[in-house]
Amino acid sequence: MKISTRGRYGLKAMVDIAENCSEGCVSLKSIAERTNLSESYLEQLIASLKKAGLVKSTRGANGGYTLTKPPEDISVGDILRVVEGPLKLVECLSDKESCGMGDCSLCATRDVWARLSESVSEAADNISLSELI
Numbered sequence: 406m407k408i409s410t411r412g413r414y415g416l417k418a419m420v421d422i423a424e425n426c427s428e429g430c431v432s433l434k435s436i437a438e439r440t441n442l443s444e445s446y447l448e449q450l451i452a453s454l455k456k457a458g459l460v461k462s463t464r465g466a467n468g469g470y471t472l473t474k475p476p477e478d479i480s481v482g483d484i485l486r487v488v489e490g491p492l493k494l495v496e497c498l499s500d501k502e503s504c505g506m507g508d509c510s511l512c513a514t515r516d517v518w519a520r521l522s523e524s525v526s527e528a529a530d531n532i533s534l535s536e537l538i
Contacts (some may be wrong), residue, residue: 413470414442415450415488416481422460423476424538428510450488455489476538482529492526
């Protein structure tokens with residue numbers, strides 16, 4: 406499994422919001438400046454995080470983004486699933502048609518991938534945003 410820039414940058418943005426939201430809303434521009442990420446790319450990521458209910462937005466001169474829950478209640482797994490999708494090492498764990506075997510019960514390696522994917526998910530779910538800040 407390879408975490409894409411969506412996953413890395415989405416997590417980076419959430420850490421930045423968590424670190425700076427005690428001062429109020431965090432603007433997209435300030436996140437971009439501190440993280441050295443593109444504002445337009447961050448807009449896409451934040452839109453997904455907002456739709457999933459991890460951040461909320463406030464309009465206006467002092468507007469921006471804040472977390473919807475305390476950082477200790479948001480896991481790395483929560484964030485990665487929003488911006489990356491399921492944390493599966495191989496596609497056939499999400500889509501049985503993709504392996505080409507037809508009958509997954511005949512696949513000798515499927516259980517290996519399922520157990521490894523479960524370990525990755527468990528690790529991501531056990532790291533909270535508060536641990537990163």
